[in-house]
């Protein structure tokens with residue numbers, strides 16, 4: 001598996017996923033263990049672990065990814081709104097070390113309890 005990374009393996013088609021969108025810089029798939037009524041992952045095609053490890057072109061890419069997500073809201077059933085989460089490191093509970101954006105919605109959400 002490339003980089004020993006589950007999200008690189010999904011990009012390469014080595015692990016199946018339910019894909020809702022793809023362009024030259026990201027895929028959007030359904031999370032395998034949903035934490036909300038609707039739970040997607042927007043995964044940049046480039047592999048990097050943390051926001052702090054981005055190159056200049058990773059930054060440009062991520063900016064475009066954020067600009068694209070609102071245009072997918074209707075297709076993803078998120079007309080009522082959605083929440084974006086990027087876990088960074090152990091304290092945040094990051095388990096896959098390939099940067100990704102959680103897209104949660106399909107229900108009213110409280111602020112996460114600590």
Ligand code: 5GP
Nearest residue numbers: 006017029030031032033087093094095096
């Ligand atoms: P993190 O905890 O790193 O912020 O989020 C990783 C997410 O990836 C988790 O919500 C987990 O359910 C999801 N995930 C882990 N392995 C797979 C997989 O093989 N397929 C899909 N679709 N999601 C996965």
Ligand code: ZN
Nearest residue numbers: 005008047098
């Ligand atoms: Zn990766």
